[in-house]
Amino acid sequence: MGQKIYPFSRYTFFITLVLHVEAVLPMKSYIRIRKGSNLIEDLSTEFYNVSTSDAVNLPSSLGSGKIRGLYFPSDLSLYLGKYHLIVPWQQETINEKDSTTFCISASIMSNEISIKKDGEWLKTNYNGPNSVLFYSYGSSVEVAYPQNEPLKTITITFTSATVSAIMDQPDVLNGLDPISPFLYLDEAVPEAETLIRKLACIGGESEPSKFEIYLAVLNLLRLTLYRSFVIKERYNSSGLLKEDAEKMFAIRKKLMENSHQTIKIAELAAEVGMGQSKMTRLFKQVFNRTLYQFAQKAKVIKAKDLLNSRNYNVSQAGYMVGYTNMTHFAKAFKKYYKVNPGDYLKRVLGDKISS
Known part of the structure; x- marks a missing residue:
């Protein structure tokens, strides 16, 4: 094989x-x-x-x-x-x-x-x-x-x-x-x-x-x-069809690539040809988090990437991933990475290769 x-x-x-x-x-x-x-x-x-x-x-x-x-x-x-x-x-x-x-x-x-x-x-x-x-x-x-x-x-x-x-x-x-x-x-x-x-x-x-x-x-x-x-x-082992699993990973990929956009359940469901309730249920089953939770995660991952590039400050990174309130951005970032974005950027700038 x-x-x-x-x-x-x-x-x-x-x-x-x-x-x-x-x-x-x-x-x-x-x-x-x-x-x-x-x-x-x-x-x-x-x-x-x-x-x-x-x-x-x-x-x-x-x-x-x-x-x-x-x-x-x-x-x-x-x-x-x-x-x-x-x-x-x-x-x-x-x-x-x-x-x-x-x-x-x-x-x-x-x-x-x-x-x-x-x-x-x-x-x-x-x-x-x-x-x-x-x-x-x-x-x-x-x-x-x-x-x-x-x-x-x-x-x-x-x-x-x-x-x-x-x-x-x-x-x-x-x-x-x-x-x-x-x-x-x-x-x-x-x-x-x-x-x-x-x-x-x-x-x-x-x-x-x-x-x-x-x-x-x-x-x-x-x-x-x-x-x-x-x-x-x-x-x-849960009986999830291969076709449905592939659709879930396609949604995951779309969320990661479009982290700056607001999630729209109806559009995602139509795009993969699946009912909204089934899509949200299967996504939680596969990735152990809701679509909204994953979308927020995608935003902070992308924001971290932007900070690691050393080309953007904290506010710029936050705006680029769709946050208009920097307090909300800092709270979401810290929830996932256990450090606020300002301190994270200082750490990155102090290390030549982000280590």
Whole structure:
């Protein structure tokens, strides 16, 4: 069977060599995840660089920075990248069928990356760790990063043995025994963002202890597995038709892309060809929040993206996502991110790459 692409997520690691021509076109390169492999060793081969047991430098033709590996019990590994690219960076990561390895990956940057899906490049607006990739063995993912962007990446690799040692949730264990390869793409909820940013700080002045790092990795792993398998299983087992589920995700996408607009239930229902009461009921069933709750969430997520870009102040961001009362905007932002937008912007401006 072919690789499935779901709206939920798993993360992965991507790296690329580039060729300097007039248009600065990226040159395709590959990383293969093999059973028992170490990504640092694989990257050193790809980069033609000598590595230590836990780090490899980027080639100077690509930019500056390095990727570091941290290793924990039960096949659990964390790979951290911190670099500045001087050319576009494109990479296909191939997770071989017999690797038995799962990958979770996220990035922190101030611009966009592109993910190749169904043969077409799609822009994903990161502006911080807003998306997470989670994929299985037997699958592959292709990602392109822009040049002149400071960038941090985290990648977690693990096996089913890693999870069975710490979790006994049946839906999770079943999900880690897939019939066919999968790749999930999911938003990073606030709890996940906090963990991603904590891990991205490793190597800085406020580096957490290895025990704290281990706990953060386990918590991010737990959260990703729960969102990918347990929540998904809730609506799969509820008798929800695939066609209806696809309509719910189409509505979700529309709300995210039009966060500045006022939600109109009648128009949404007509657009997807569904009754209003059925649409609102199914949306709550799938996403565990009402349409209005999700619309407010979409507004503050977009506002956070605008603040992360460093191009807008708090009032501008609030107005751009549809708020006319800045007190209401600040209250909604703080409800979701546990910090008011003014303090959040100060934090962003004080950090070169939104970490």
